[in-house]
Amino acid sequence: MEGARMKTILKRNFGLTDSGIRMVRRAALASFFVNAGYMALMLIAMYYGDNVLKGVIRPAWYYLAIIAVTLAVLYILIDREYVLTFNGTYQEATNLRLEIADQIKKLPLSYFSRHDLSDLAQTIMQDVTDLEHAMSHSIPRCIAYVFFLTVMAVLLLASNPLLGLAALIPLAVGLVLMLLSQRAQKRWTEKYFWKMRETTEAFQEAIELQREIKSCRYEDKNYQEVSASLDAAERLRVRTELMQSMPILLSTAVMKLSIGFVAAVSAALLRINAVQMIYVIGFLLVSMRLTDAVGVMEDFFAEFFYLDARIKRIGELRNTPTQQGKNLELEHFDIELKDVRFAYNDETKVINGVSFVAKQDQVTAIVGPSGCGKSTILRLISRLYDYDGGSIRIDGHDIQEISTDALFDKVSFVFQDVILFNSSVLDNIRMGRLDATDEEVRQAARLANCEDFILRLPEGYDTLIGENGSKLSGGERQRISIARALLKNAPILLLDEISASLDVENERKIQEALNRLITDKTVIIVSHRLKSIEKADQIVVMDAGRVEAAGTHDELMKKSPLYQRLIEKSSLTEKFTY
Numbered sequence: 001m002e003g004a005r006m007k008t009i010l011k012r013n014f015g016l017t018d019s020g021i022r023m024v025r026r027a028a029l030a031s032f033f034v035n036a037g038y039m040a041l042m043l044i045a046m047y048y049g050d051n052v053l054k055g056v057i058r059p060a061w062y063y064l065a066i067i068a069v070t071l072a073v074l075y076i077l078i079d080r081e082y083v084l085t086f087n088g089t090y091q092e093a094t095n096l097r098l099e100i101a102d103q104i105k106k107l108p109l110s111y112f113s114r115h116d117l118s119d120l121a122q123t124i125m126q127d128v129t130d131l132e133h134a135m136s137h138s139i140p141r142c143i144a145y146v147f148f149l150t151v152m153a154v155l156l157l158a159s160n161p162l163l164g165l166a167a168l169i170p171l172a173v174g175l176v177l178m179l180l181s182q183r184a185q186k187r188w189t190e191k192y193f194w195k196m197r198e199t200t201e202a203f204q205e206a207i208e209l210q211r212e213i214k215s216c217r218y219e220d221k222n223y224q225e226v227s228a229s230l231d232a233a234e235r236l237r238v239r240t241e242l243m244q245s246m247p248i249l250l251s252t253a254v255m256k257l258s259i260g261f262v263a264a265v266s267a268a269l270l271r272i273n274a275v276q277m278i279y280v281i282g283f284l285l286v287s288m289r290l291t292d293a294v295g296v297m298e299d300f301f302a303e304f305f306y307l308d309a310r311i312k313r314i315g316e317l318r319n320t321p322t323q324q325g326k327n328l329e330l331e332h333f334d335i336e337l338k339d340v341r342f343a344y345n346d347e348t349k350v351i352n353g354v355s356f357v358a359k360q361d362q363v364t365a366i367v368g369p370s371g372c373g374k375s376t377i378l379r380l381i382s383r384l385y386d387y388d389g390g391s392i393r394i395d396g397h398d399i400q401e402i403s404t405d406a407l408f409d410k411v412s413f414v415f416q417d418v419i420l421f422n423s424s425v426l427d428n429i430r431m432g433r434l435d436a437t438d439e440e441v442r443q444a445a446r447l448a449n450c451e452d453f454i455l456r457l458p459e460g461y462d463t464l465i466g467e468n469g470s471k472l473s474g475g476e477r478q479r480i481s482i483a484r485a486l487l488k489n490a491p492i493l494l495l496d497e498i499s500a501s502l503d504v505e506n507e508r509k510i511q512e513a514l515n516r517l518i519t520d521k522t523v524i525i526v527s528h529r530l531k532s533i534e535k536a537d538q539i540v541v542m543d544a545g546r547v548e549a550a551g552t553h554d555e556l557m558k559k560s561p562l563y564q565r566l567i568e569k570s571s572l573t574e575k576f577t578y
Ligand SMILES: Nc1ncnc2c1ncn2[C@@H]1O[C@H](COP(=O)(O)OP(=O)(O)OP(=O)(O)O)[C@@H](O)[C@H]1O
Pocket: 113, 344, 345, 350, 368, 369, 370, 371, 372, 373, 374, 375, 376, 377, 499
């Protein structure tokens, strides 16, 4: 097979990188010579048999020396094959995982909201592991076997065409039968693959939603659903195994005929003295070896068919377009939105032509009914999602031309759903600026009004705060997030105010911390407590993905009926009691 063609096949079918392909080639070459080495042992046996039949008896050391040298060479070849294959494989799998991790870093958040996360995790871990197994055990050996069998077929046909055909025809028929079944095998393994993904997702959901499941007394129903999904996966597995093993068994049976054919043709040829006994022994030995080799190749093919769906999945992930952009140095921080449009999925437009300018050193508040797209605007400005139409410009540059690294450098977020890591309080705040000293972190914590509750924690700043900050209240989590933003001190601040009601003390502390945070920045606040943004320089009133009106509180009280209604409702909410 020509080198470039092999490269294309390996790239297309297994998604290997250039260095992976080089590794596979070297390992395949070593594997080819290992096969040739095994064959040499057989030739030595034949040579010995020939000498015995012809009455040429040499001293034992002569035969032993030949065997010893062949075994030594074989040992070296096996060692090379092993080293080349396994070292290269682990390197390739590591590269692949790193490449995927790098790709994930550059994917917009929209990718994650459209894909299941357990599927993604399994692609990185399980699918790459499966591919890794094929790279170390099957791909190089399969290539070596193809070359080896071709060479052997030519040699057999050249040395005795009749015996050669007797040995090769059953092998070829068996192989063709196996290849004919490939579509069915791929289809069934793909079905099973997706069913397993679905089942894992059901399990993950059942684990993650334990609190909701228990509180809604949904345990029995949930148990039934998960076990039904498992049963269906099990049934599919049995069918898939059947669809895989039937062609293998059938073609193995056909291939076993090779030895019988050689024996039958040999008997006929021996009767008419058309072949020497030593040839017969040789052909029987070689056809046994070839039957084994083709059998192993069939196992490789079965593994490749099984891998098909997994490799497609890895390929999809690698080929998903990532967020591009240059590392621009931004100096001015007005944010200009012009006719911005966006949909999370193809069906519904969530943002439908939004335009406004958030000025540097000013506070712009976005208000509007629940679900009108306020938080989405913040996600678009920070490139957590890329907008579909219109433009968002900072310092004259469209943000889609700015790399996310350069943009995130200039933007701090304080979101409603504050994500905290299961590490110490100190490290969680340090996320704002990784090179901050402990004292700078403590200073930020003090400014964000965090220190009182941090010092009450068992180990103060060194307390581990549990997965996603589960040991902290909503208000405390948001204050940690404010401390991070204070530490980062980026010129743009995006603030999605916590919507859940906080107690008066917590609210006052958050407000104080926020006031310290917002000075001298381009601030965009999504606010659910209208009282807090009455003094904002500009208030943008949104409704169903559009801007209904914009201006100061006083202006809007005159010109925006929606704003008036929102103010009215919010003062009603403030009076609401249980
Ligand atoms: N990740 C997502 N995938 C699909 N749809 C989403 C996603 N996030 C939000 N939406 C939808 O987009 C619309 C706008 O949501 P957004 O969170 O921007 O509204 P909001 O005005 O901030 O709401 P609220 O005041 O209740 O926080 C809603 O209809 C919501 O269901």
